[in-house]
Amino acid sequence: MSGVDKHRQKVLIVDDSEMNRNILSEILGGEYDIIEAENGAEAVNILRKESVNISLVLLDIVMPVMDGYGVLAVMNSRHWIDDVPVIMISSDNSVSSMRRAYELGITEFISRPFDALIVRHRVVNTIMLYAKQKRLVGMVADQIYEKEKDSSLMINILSHIVEFRNGESGMHVLNVQMFTEILLRQLVRQTDKYNISKADISLIGKASSLHDIGKISVPDHILNKPGRLTPEEFEIMKNHSVAGASMLEELTLYQDEPLVKIAYQICRWHHERYDGRGYPDGLKGEEIPISAQIVALADVYDALTSERVYKKAFSHEKSMEMIMNGECGCFNPLLLECLKAASEAIEKVKAHNSDENEKQRENLALELMKYEELSASEETLRLLDYERMKNDFFASVSNELHFEYTTSPSMISLYPNNSNMLDISELIAYPVDDERLTSIISMDEIKKLGILLKHTSPDSPVVSYDCKACLNNEIHNINIICRSVWNSKSEFCGAVGKAADLGIA
Secondary structure, rough: OOOOOOOOOOOEEEEOOOOHHHHHHHHHOOOEEEEEEOOOHHHHHHHHHHHHHEEHHHOOOOOOOHHHHHHHHHHHOOOOOOOEEEEEEOOOOHHHHHHHHOOOOEEEEOOOOOOOHHHHHHHHHHHHHHHHHHHHHHHHHHHHHHHHHHHHHHHHHHHHHHHHHHOOOOOHHHHHHHHHHHHHHHHHHOOOOOOHHHHHHHHHHHHHHOOOHHHHHHHHHOOOOOOOOOOHHHHHOOOOHHHHHHHOOOHHOOOHHHHHHHHHHHHHOOOOOOOOOOOOOOOOHHHOOOHHHHHHHHHHHHHHHHOEEEOOOOOOHHHHHHHHOOOOEEEHHHHHHHHOOOOOHHHHHHHHHHHHHHHHHHHHHHHHHHHHOOOOOOOHHHHHHHHHHHHHHHHHOEEEEEEEEOOOOOEEOHHHHHHHHOOOOOOEEEHOHHHHHHOOOOOHHHHHHHHHOOOOOOOEEEEEEEEEEEEEEEEEEEEEEEEEOOOOOEEEEEEEEEEEEEOOO
């Protein structure tokens, strides 16, 4: 494998012939980072870890261990073929071989012996085509997001209200959703048994927010009892899973909606157990929908690591030990493997979200206010779009980077043209932990700017900060001007600003 530059596009070459790999690497190595695999099984292992970072696969057909068709079959089953184009290069150019390869989703077929110029042009054209497709998908996704954010907001408000009534942390709903999505992504990496798509991950994550809506039917004196429940009280508490499912079942006009179907499964069966000892229906093993299995595990982990009226919070390590030892019920062994594999990511999310607990009631109020603002007139919305258009234009023609920072969640938003120019994401969660951002501006500089912003006030909100940044492998002088943002309680909640490039240092 050649040295990898994380800023260049990556091409995976899969061929059992070292000579063929060397020839293709020589043709493409000047423009792309090359990753090599000498058989199909090795290629699949690389794709399992790197599929999101690979721009193209050059694939041979005849190979030991696993042939090219086997690789394509796995790429189809794991949905990698949707995002990673494949060019097949083979001396077997029979009609049957080519037809089979195209049916399995390849983009191009190049016969050996090949011409270097043809290979280079087809590689460039294929990568460019997929890049354009991704941009179009992104544009469509943005439009879908705008249409769906109202319903997501209302789901979150409803679920948060239930949690507040329950006396639990307002972060419980968010934690369960994030843990659910992390576990689902890990499950997809480890098996194709459940045929879970990216859309399914998003849908199940959203539906998980409704897992405990049935608790709204449980009396307060039981719901918030600090001591152990009596057998009679526990039976009443257990009924919340059926009550939540019944609420969703009564939405007769929406029974065919995927969100309602998944939310029903989660509400009714997230207290079932893999050994059949759960409730309300005593389902066992794979009788329990995978959505409910995943949410059950996420729910138990967050309950253990959170403080409740009846207990103190356990540490991440202790909670993992209790779950793995079967002290919290019986779970699918495969999901326990996923939990263990994703342990570090889950612990990090939990630690970050725990710092936000005290702000949740205020954030809910802010979300309600935002929702009320959705009733703005068409003229107001038109003017807002016009202002965004102006800002986008000025940002694109100036030598400046425009950004917005929020503290809860900790996130930086960049204008699209700025992010494209820097080869960086438009949305950067937890900026001090983002490798690409900290390769441009150091973590120390980010922290110093953060300290300056936190020492501003509503009456004196503007700061100017000079620092260094690495742009195109050169050190530049940068001037950053920010205006801090404060909420109605005079608490710092973010900033807007711009960074101007003053030239090479």
